[in-house]
Amino acid sequence: MALAAPAMRMASSGAFLPRLLPPTIFSTAMIQLRVRQFSLPLFPSLTLAVPVGFQLGLPSLPSILGDIWESILKAVPKKKTSHMKKRHRQMAGKALKDVNSLCKCPACGEVKRMHFLCPHCTTTHSAEIFSLAPTATSLLSASGSSSIHVHNTTDPTFPLQQTIPAAHKLGCHHVCTARGGLGHVAASVGFGGEIKVWTLPKPTDDDADTANNNNGNNNEWRLDWELGPTKTNGGDVWAIALSSDEGYLACTTSDGRIHVWDIAARDKIQSYETGARGGGSFAMAVDLSRDGRLTASGHESGAVYVFNNDAGRMVYSLSGLAKPVRAVAFSPGCKRLAAAGNAGVIAIYDMEHGEHVGNLTAPSSRPAWITSLDWNDTGEYLLTGSLDGKVRVWDVARGVCVATHSETDTALWSVRWLPKTERALGPGMGKSEMFCAAGASRSLAFYREATGS
Template sequence: MAALRLAGPSAGLLSPTALTRTLGIYTTASSSITGSLAAKYHASRYAVAAVLPSLLSDIWESILRAVPKKKTSHMKKRHRQMAGKALKDNISLNTCPACGNTKRAHLLCPHCVAPHISEIFSLAVTPTQILSASGASSLKAHLANEEGFGIAQSLSAAHKIGCHHLTTAKGSGCYAASVGFGGEVKLWRFEDGMWNEDLKDNGKVKDIWAISLSSDARYLAGTTHDGRIKVWDLQNNIEEVWNFETRGSFGMCVDLSPDGRLIASGHQSGSVYVFDLAEGRMPFSLSGLAAPVRAVSFSPGGKLLAAAGDSTMIMIYETSSGEQFATLIGHAAWVTSLDWNDSGEYLLSGSFDGKVKVWSIERKACVATLSESDKAIWSVKWLPKVGKAERFAAAGASQSIALYREANSS
């Protein structure tokens, strides 16, 4: 039994008969047998121990390949793919279709969306563009058609210390005029897709504040600091053809009727004057606004005249008689700009508190109020229709132009 216990693992190889007959021989033989078995046992144990680390490494590597450390959804994998594509697009460049400058393929053109470096004081429109004037030295022409919106041209160094008034001839849309803070007046012509200065070094038209061009671009009207209203004939060597005097109050705004017959001016005293250019006289002056008048605008048919300013009210008069047609109340701050749509159904107004209102002339009431910004609005303009949609633009102290479109139009 001692041999059996010693042999241990090899006991099953020996029979009980052999165990009882030759115990001594068994004992001696079993010692050599058990020694060799033990050696083999230890050798195999060491061999398995030597191979085990590499086996475990391969097993764990296969497991890690099959099961990710963190479960990733298909959507996240797709996002990673798109991120790789975006990274590729990020380093690719193309040409902006609006201004022709080089830009990154995945970004809007910085030249087209760059705001003015100062407040925008005036807007003017043509059938395809919006012109803007600001405290900067350059004027900007923006695309405003069905193809999109972007800068079409920048008129560098147009006015050294900025421009405060800008107007276009509504008939052809090929002529514009601008007045700078230095007192200089410049005339512009649109030809071959570009704006160019029409008359350089012009000294006949100067020292005026607000301006207006007739629809046929023949006459230019302007107001002066001492309340006079001047009119120049641009097709006759820029001769001054009219010089109307008022009571001496600063002329803050002016407008020519679509037929070129009437001219209206608003003054710091709150007075509104209407002059008949055909007869060379003032048929009537309009009352009702005791505060400075900042905007006057004739309706497309010329039958109505809207005037507004620091009183916050908008007064509408009949041009045939001077009688008051309507009073529009709704603004809580100075009204700085007015503009009629092409049909004369709606009047657009902008105010110092950043609100833009659309008024129905038939209902004599406000039908829409937009208050996207709390900064002053200095100019509002209706844009040419694209399909059935009514569109307009507003600009001011925010240094950008906001475009709006009729919501229920297609």
Template sequence: MSKQYLTTHTIDHAHPTDIFSLSTTASQILSSSGSSSIQVHSTNQPDFPLFQTLDNAHKLGCHHTAISRNEQVAASVGFGGEIKIWAAQDDGRWGERTEIVDGNKAGEIWAIVLSEDGQYLAATSFDGRINVWDNLANGAKIREFETKGSFGMSIDLSVDGRFTASGHENGGIYIFNNDTGRLFHSLPSLVRPVRAVAFSPRGTLLAAAGDSRMIALYDVSSGDQVATLTGHRGWIFSLDWSDTGEYLLSGAFDGKAKVWSIEQRTCVATHTETEKTLWSVKWLPKVGKNEGFATAGANRSISFYREAAGG
């Protein structure tokens, strides 16, 4: 069974350079790029108007953003190695709360993820470590996980906060138990480098993808690989699960966004807004029964899609 999505709007030239990261709330989408500013657009209006610009957020540009699930805290990391923490204001705008300064060098900090309440930030590093900081304790580092992986290219945190997963340049995929601080699984990787990892909403599955152009699904409890999803013709840079865990969204170097049915283990929709790289793809909040998603990348635009059926 296939699904059909229609392009509802495109924000052309949303940034002057490649857009590397998208993060969403119930009413906003944050986008970051190789330029210094972060853009905030409203998603509860048909034309997705610009709501706020975080000027000069990162002098050398921003490659990753993250938002806590309670939507009260955001984080961004720049090419200069700086990490900024943002707090949601009463009027819906974002204000800078603190900056994590921990001797970070340019390129040392890469992928980031926030805990559900935004108190903790985890990030991968160029030498394979995973660092965890407490945002309420002046950005103090509270934990450091050591892996046998090289450059950490991706990271995710399970919804219940129990597990942290990371993907690495040499193909390593690691799952750590946050309660014990110990390695839970070192997974056999068929995707190297591993540019994206994502836990399913219930935390039972981990999706991983990268330069092999396929998506591997792992059972978190056992560490076994349970499925392989193939169809992209380029490196896969971004993965995102739907709220129910029924579908997985992917974006790749081939400019295609694909929607995968987890039950059917197959692609049910493919969309191409551009032939240029899609660096980031994200599901949007449902409108009625209709699912939607956004894509962004090397064409410097943000495209929005909604499911054609439903109401």
């Protein structure tokens, strides 16, 4: 046991530790030993110094966990950018412009948009407005709903004068009045294929006195007679037009036929074919000249036909538009015919010789479909509405667009000039012509003059 003491001393001094630890660890380790003495029961005189713990100078735990933590953070999914945040970034500097064209409604005093009916004091359609028909004192509007609305155009607020409920159960897609007529006859076509003729009773002296006391709201449109879908002797009825004397009604059918009816006799007097045995192209538009001599029709094939009502035959088959024609209109003097449609081009034809004399085209690489057009009372300007929501006023003599209005981005289905009045409608409104536009926005927009004011 004499040798045990030196051995213990060597153990306590750490001289033998190089043989116990691996060289790689020992070369980088700084060893600290704590020695505790134990006495064995059998050998009370022998004491052993046994190392009970040691601490190596290895890299610290935070430094090791730091590398692991960094890799864990990289694996954690980042916070997803919300849709609102993306839209805010996209719309930075591109936000919608503020609506500054506001005014006060002269009737109720509420704030409303200029050229629009006040939503606080009038009721608009619950569906898209497909057609407009003006008279000297009112404006009829038809929509996808079953009712027809009548607005008073002699009042600067354009109040709702009458609502014809259940006019067409499935909705109405066309309504018309006689251009330059007395405004006592109107016609409408529903999606069910039925034609209804409405009349406004002619005022007597007693009615005139009552009308003055009741602001002219006593006279209302009434149903005169109805033409069922089976009585048209052809396909479904689509477009309609009235003669200026309110005596004749022209209608088109889906199989390309054009029928002319005598309203007073309630009898069909003419029927024109544009194809063999009713195999013609869909007739999408029709118009009667103001002198009642000519009838024009526009078809899905792009063809435009002109018929002589006195002779009962076709006189012109016009070309120039290869796409569906959605609107045709005679000028007030019956010397010109305008036709437009999906091509986005307004074709002008001479009715004396049936020649194509020119085109009116908007400066665009892809012009929008033209859904409606109308001449003013003098024949100087042509009004058009298109699928892109723009209303354009054209100077026919110069062949240029003199005004463009874009109050809405939705489709416009009908635009109409209002008859020129002899008195001012309101302060600063003058005696100038006005026009109205309507469409998918379900509202009526009124404009004054052809200069965009």
